Amino acid sequence: MTPRAQNSPAAELSCEVCGLMPEPPKTRLTLANVAVMLPIELxxxxxxxxxxxxxxxxxLVLAVTATVLVIWVAEPSAARILRGWLHAPALRHRRKLGTAPALWRARTVLRDEPGSLQKVxxxxxxxxxxILSIHVHPVPGGVLDEFVLAAPGSVSERELLEALHESxxxxxxxxxxxxxxMADGQTRALSLAARIADAPEELPLAVAELLRARILSPAEAVLEKHxxxxxxxxxxxxxxxxxxxxPGEPFTPAESARAHRLAELAEILAHRPAASGPN
Structure with missing residues (x-):
């Protein structure tokens, strides 16, 4: 069996499970059927x-013959011959999605020397x-650069990793x-500080949100290895x-410092005497 061309409408739009194409727009389907049926009818x-x-x-002969030819010849021919035109709007939308920017977070350790970031x-x-944003964290052996990247939709995670390693x-x-x-760590930390100021007992959840991390119970902390x-x-x-x-994303020194400062804020507020109301 001859494989389908990878750039054909069927290859781009057909369902991976059932193999069916999406329903084309009614106007285009009607015009395609008329274009194929008219010569047969004449x-x-x-x-x-x-x-x-x-x-x-x-x-009776005209009615039966025309009906049979439409069902068995015209509509299948229109769907096959004019497939690209019938599905042109869906193809344009699919290709537009394929080239739309995708957002990625990336981290890599670079040497702390001139030109390192330029290579990246x-x-x-x-x-x-x-590169939409960048944060630099000093670490042993260099600097940890954290990026927010906008890449074409066709760029894969592997290609980004290769670019970071090659640079x-x-x-x-x-x-x-x-x-x-795009909301940087300082902004998130200040927003969560306001939340803790109102309710210090929210500290664990606030820090978990700040770090995009999971809270471990004492039992889990003993059993789980990371x-x-x-x-x-x-x-x-x-x-x-x-x-x-x-897992898989080490905490940076800056993130650790922000989490500890939030904990200090919660401690201060939790032990502060409640303000007495007016006598």
Whole structure:
């Protein structure tokens, strides 16, 4: 069996499960059927009208013949011959989605020397990928650069990782993200600080939201093992130690500092005497 061409409408739009194409727009389907049916109808009429059949017989022959030809010839031919035109709006939409920018979060460790970031930007530029935001965290052996990237929809996670490695980055990680990533860590921390100021007992949930991490129960903390840097312990006097985990994505020093400051804020507010009302 001959494989379908990868750039054909059937290859791009057919369902992976049932193999059916989406329903084309009614207007285009009607025009396609008329274009295919009209020559058949004219030919059948020309052949039947010149016969010596009675009028009623001519009408029956025309009706039956036209119906059969429409069902078995016209509609399948229109769907096959004019497939590209019938599904042109869906194809344009599909291709537009394929080239639409996708947002990614990326991290990589670079040498703390001039030109290191420039190599990364050039490698990403070759993929038509734009750096929307960048945060730099000092770490042992260099700097950890954290990016929010806008890349064409056709660019894959593997291509981004290869670009980061080829430009001198190490320990690179890439994750799909949303526009919420554009809110930087400082902004999120201030918003959550306001939340804790109103309700200090919200500290564990607020820190988990800030770090996009999961809270471990004491039993889970004993049983679960994680890579270095993916577990963070926040000591508190009234909650006890709170342990957060984020598998595959180590916490940065800045994130750890923000989490500890939120814990300090909650401790201060929790032990502050309630303001006495007016006598």
């Amino acid at each position: 030919l059948v009429h020309a052949l039947v009208v010149d016969t010596q059949l009675p009028y009623v017989a001519k009408v 930007t050039k490698a990403l530029a070759r993929l038509d990928t734009n 001198g980055g190490t320990r690179a990680h890439v994750w799909p993200t949303t526009a919420l990533a 890579d270095a840097g993916t577990r963070l312990k926040i000591p508190t006097a009234w909650h006890g130690p709170i342990i957060f985990v984020r």
